[in-house]
Amino acid sequence: MESKITEVYHKEPDERHNTDCSKVSEMLDLVIDGEATSEEERFFNTHLEECVSCFETHQKQKLLKGIISGHLKRVIVPESLALSIKARIQETL
């Protein structure tokens, strides 16, 4: 009898959790782009603290966007940065 009760108990938060996950995945782009409301962001962050899979998805998305924007910056800022780094290295030598 006891095992049945725990089984029921285990199912309920899981289903609620999945609903939260799909909400969070819908919000993901908004949050990363900074377009989510503060309420959405709070829900999002609270969920990430509890849910590893959503946390990882968020990290991957952030990384992906970071790579894209990092690449754009590298194109916009050309050799000047590399030259100033070279100059500094020569100063210290």
Ligand SMILES: [Zn+2]
């Ligand atoms: Zn989740």
